[in-house]
Amino acid sequence: MTTIMHHLLTIIFVGYCLSAVFYFAFIFNQNEQLTQMGKGVLILTFLLHSVFLFLRIKADHDFMGYWYAPVANIFEHVTSFSWGLTLVYLITETRTRFRALGIMVIPIIVLLVGWALKLDQSIVPPPPALQSYWINIHVPMSLGAYGAFTIAFGMAIFYFLKKGEEKSGKASTGILSLVPTTVMLDKLMYKTVIIGFGFLTALIMLGAVWAEESWGKYWSWDPKETAALITWLVYAVYLHGRFSWGSKKRDTMAVLCLVGFLAVIFTYLGVGFLLPGLHSYLKN
Amino acid sequence: MQIRELIGRRRVQASRTSIESNPVIKDAAQAPTANKDILDTLWTFLSSVRMAIWLLSISAVAILAGTLVEQNQPMEKYVSTYGATLTHIMQVMNVFDLYRSWWFELLMSLICVNLILSNFNRAEKIIKKYYHVPARMQPGYFENAPEKISCTDAGSLNEAALNVENSLLKLKYRVKKEVSPEATYFIADRGQMALWGSFVAHIGLLLLFVAVIYGHFPGQGFERSAILLEGDTYRIPESHFSFHLDKFEAEWDESRRPRLYRSTVTVTDDNGKTFTQAIEVNHPLNYRGVKAYQATYGPGRILGHYVDPQGISHPFSVDYSEDRMMFFTVEPGKGKRWVGVLKNFIPDFTVGPHGEVGSLSKEPVHPGSFLMLLTRTDQMPPDPKNIQSVGWITADHASSFQGVKFYLDKVSLFSGFQLRKDPGVKLIYISFIIILLGVSLTFYFHHKVIRIKVSPGVSVTAVGVRRDKEQDYQEEFNQIRRSVEGA
Numbered sequence: 046m047t048t049i050m051h052h053l054l055t056i057i058f059v060g061y062c063l064s065a066v067f068y069f070a071f072i073f074n075q076n077e078q079l080t081q082m083g084k085g086v087l088i089l090t091f092l093l094h095s096v097f098l099f100l101r102i103k104a105d106h107d108f109m110g111y112w113y114a115p116v117a118n119i120f121e122h123v124t125s126f127s128w129g130l131t132l133v134y135l136i137t138e139t140r141t142r143f144r145a146l147g148i149m150v151i152p153i154i155v156l157l158v159g160w161a162l163k164l165d166q167s168i169v170p171p172p173p174a175l176q177s178y179w180i181n182i183h184v185p186m187s188l189g190a191y192g193a194f195t196i197a198f199g200m201a202i203f204y205f206l207k208k209g210e211e212k213s214g215k216a217s218t219g220i221l222s223l224v225p226t227t228v229m230l231d232k233l234m235y236k237t238v239i240i241g242f243g244f245l246t247a248l249i250m251l252g253a254v255w256a257e258e259s260w261g262k263y264w265s266w267d268p269k270e271t272a273a274l275i276t277w278l279v280y281a282v283y284l285h286g287r288f289s290w291g292s293k294k295r296d297t298m299a300v301l302c303l304v305g306f307l308a309v310i311f312t313y314l315g316v317g318f319l320l321p322g323l324h325s326y327l328k329n
Numbered sequence: 330m331q332i333r334e335l336i337g338r339r340r341v342q343a344s345r346t347s348i349e350s351n352p353v354i355k356d357a358a359q360a361p362t363a364n365k366d367i368l369d370t371l372w373t374f375l376s377s378v379r380m381a382i383w384l385l386s387i388s389a390v391a392i393l394a395g396t397l398v399e400q401n402q403p404m405e406k407y408v409s410t411y412g413a414t415l416t417h418i419m420q421v422m423n424v425f426d427l428y429r430s431w432w433f434e435l436l437m438s439l440i441c442v443n444l445i446l447s448n449f450n451r452a453e454k455i456i457k458k459y460y461h462v463p464a465r466m467q468p469g470y471f472e473n474a475p476e477k478i479s480c481t482d483a484g485s486l487n488e489a490a491l492n493v494e495n496s497l498l499k500l501k502y503r504v505k506k507e508v509s510p511e512a513t514y515f516i517a518d519r520g521q522m523a524l525w526g527s528f529v530a531h532i533g534l535l536l537l538f539v540a541v542i543y544g545h546f547p548g549q550g551f552e553r554s555a556i557l558l559e560g561d562t563y564r565i566p567e568s569h570f571s572f573h574l575d576k577f578e579a580e581w582d583e584s585r586r587p588r589l590y591r592s593t594v595t596v597t598d599d600n601g602k603t604f605t606q607a608i609e610v611n612h613p614l615n616y617r618g619v620k621a622y623q624a625t626y627g628p629g630r631i632l633g634h635y636v637d638p639q640g641i642s643h644p645f646s647v648d649y650s651e652d653r654m655m656f657f658t659v660e661p662g663k664g665k666r667w668v669g670v671l672k673n674f675i676p677d678f679t680v681g682p683h684g685e686v687g688s689l690s691k692e693p694v695h696p697g698s699f700l701m702l703l704t705r706t707d708q709m710p711p712d713p714k715n716i717q718s719v720g721w722i723t724a725d726h727a728s729s730f731q732g733v734k735f736y737l738d739k740v741s742l743f744s745g746f747q748l749r750k751d752p753g754v755k756l757i758y759i760s761f762i763i764i765l766l767g768v769s770l771t772f773y774f775h776h777k778v779i780r781i782k783v784s785p786g787v788s789v790t791a792v793g794v795r796r797d798k799e800q801d802y803q804e805e806f807n808q809i810r811r812s813v814e815g816a
Contacts, residue, residue, distance in 0.1 A: 174611070254758065285382050289378040
């Protein structure tokens with residue numbers, strides 16, 4: 046079963062790579078069909094990825110005797126997060142028709158799935174602290190939060206590329222001709238950040254409720270908690286800034302999206318692997 | 330009194346705009362502007378969004394420092410990591426106990442002040458927006474609107490106005506109308522609750538601070554830990570009950586990861602009520618406002634036995650000590666009396682290919698220890714030549730001395746509990762709900778305002794006025810257009 050799952054994940058990895066190839070080909074040839082093919086492959090791979098996660102949930106259930114979200118160890122979280130990121134991306138692309146965004150986001154998905162392939166995929170019982178229904182409520186919030194912030198990061202990168210082009214006064218050429226204006230990108234970033242912010246707020250609060258039940262303390266200043274709080278504060282600065290400055294300081298807003306994404310990486314990986322603390326399940 | 334005075338001051342400021350447009354009282358209004366005193370400046374400064382941005386940014390940097398620098402560690406560890414000079418500077422700055430430092434508490438206090446003051450201002454603005462919306466616009470408002478719909482040939486003036494009103498009501502808008510000879514004006518809005526979003530979110534945050542302070546108020550709650558071996562009873566000084574550890578169980582999987590650890594306790598309160606309950610991670614005991622959590626476990630007592638040359642087995646037990654040698658008495662018969670000394674406790678004993686001893690994990694699943702024997706108990710200090718190294722002992726590997734075989738059978742584990750009473754927790758949960766409600770109202774619900782001018786002629790001009798959100802009014806524009814053109 047483990048071998049079949051590994052092969053399935055390899056096919057998913059290839060699928061995402063293929064989709065990335067189509068999106069990157071779009072840089073050199075702005076034929077809309079290329080992104081349509083890229084999106085088609087992405088949707089198919091996403092469906093396969095959903096099947097993979099369902100099989101994993103089923104296998105976890107058969108092993109442990111109860112159902113739980115596949116986020117109980119680093120392998121499961123990375124595969125679930127890459128799935129969540131794909132879903133958030135597909136929703137964003139469908140709603141905004143901002144296809145070039147795939148160039149920024151799909152490589153991140155490829156990296157995540159590639160990393161998952163290298164990780165230990167065996168099913169192990171979750172540590173006692175994670176044996177709780179809260180795992181199904183608290184951890185999935187991170188998919189929405191980190192997913193949205195990753196998308197906002199991709200938009201912020203495009204913002205600066207587009208800004209450079211707009212500053213030069215030249216007419217848009219190449220891939221940037223298919224990127225919305227900086228004004229529109231600023232609006233899109235805001236819309237994405239508020240989605241992520243809602244998820245992050247819920248993530249931290251539900252985590253506090255779980256911590257109260259599990260560790261006996263709703264807040265322990267644990268590195269994972271503080272890193273998530275830093276991320277929340279960065280995006281809170283973003284939202285207050287946008288409220289205060291409107292769209293006058295778009296550059297600052299985009300910089301905050303980049304800083305926020307650094308905070309996300311620090312929370313997701315840096316804390317789990319580098320710093321000791323109550324959340325150090327990743328080391329397992 | 331001062332607050333009331335300040336609120337009064339804010340009101341003066343708020344009404345200043347309308348006063349300034351009136352030339353008759355403009356001069357009178359300029360006096361308080363000139364005399365803008367320090368309290369006014371302080372209020373403006375402390376309640377500003379800019380202040381909030383600074384406070385949030387500084388908090389983020391401070392918490393980052395607290396995350397990167399491990400808190401409350403021994404000073405030697407800091408000196409070896411950062412060097413003496415940097416350690417001294419960091420110590421002066423309270424970086425090693427950052428979250429309890431005076432400056433971090435000051436930072437949090439300033440955030441509270443900002444929350445309180447800015448919410449006063451916010452409430453004032455919201456109420457104004459909610460109840461006092463003028464229908465009449467400044468000249469040029471409709472002409473200069475960034476995005477608008479305009480319909481001409483909309484029938485008679487009254488008919489067009491009626492159609493516009495009906496279409497707005499159908500869209501569940503609250504409609505205000507003002508008729509003047511030159512035109513009929515409408516101002517309509519929907520989703521007024523969204524206006525309160527940020528106010529509610531900030532009230533929730535304030536409540537969170539209050540709840541945290543309340544939970545830490547002297548006499549309100551407590552926090553302590555207790556280490557118990559099976560058979561021990563613990564009375565929580567601040568409560569009216571005690572609990573007895575009946576049994577502690579721990580299970581590990583094949584990879585030596587803990588699968589489960591559980592304490593079975595019997596609680597007895599001062600009224601004589603008793604009951605038994607299992608406490609596990611994620612399943613604390615909750616009794617009379619006190620919660621007992623399964624926090625940790627570890628080696629508590631080492632149990633073993635030795636078999637004397639006559640084949641008689643004698644049990645021994647010794648309290649576990651992490652950093653000291655552990656002693657027990659050995660009576661191998663014939664009136665002999667030795668002292669067994671256990672050192673180098675190995676929780677998960679294994680022997681490598683070259684005979685080296687190590688531990689496969691930190692879990693006490695296969696304990697082992699090195700045994701020494703002190704054969705003369707009458708010498709103090711003992712003569713080193715009377716200290717015999719016997720060898721490693723485990724449950725399945727004995728070491729012997731003069732025909733006496735020693736085994737280390739198992740380790741009985743201690744159970745560590747975290748005991749806590751925090752009356753602020755419920756309030757914290759309520760604040761979470763309020764914050765989430767506020768965040769949802771702010772970001773996912775929209776207060777939509779639409780302004781419409783129906784002019785004789787007949788033309789209808791509608792403008793959605795939520796900043797940067799004109800595209801969100803397409804449904805309304807279409808509905809109005811249809812209702813007007815249909816007529």
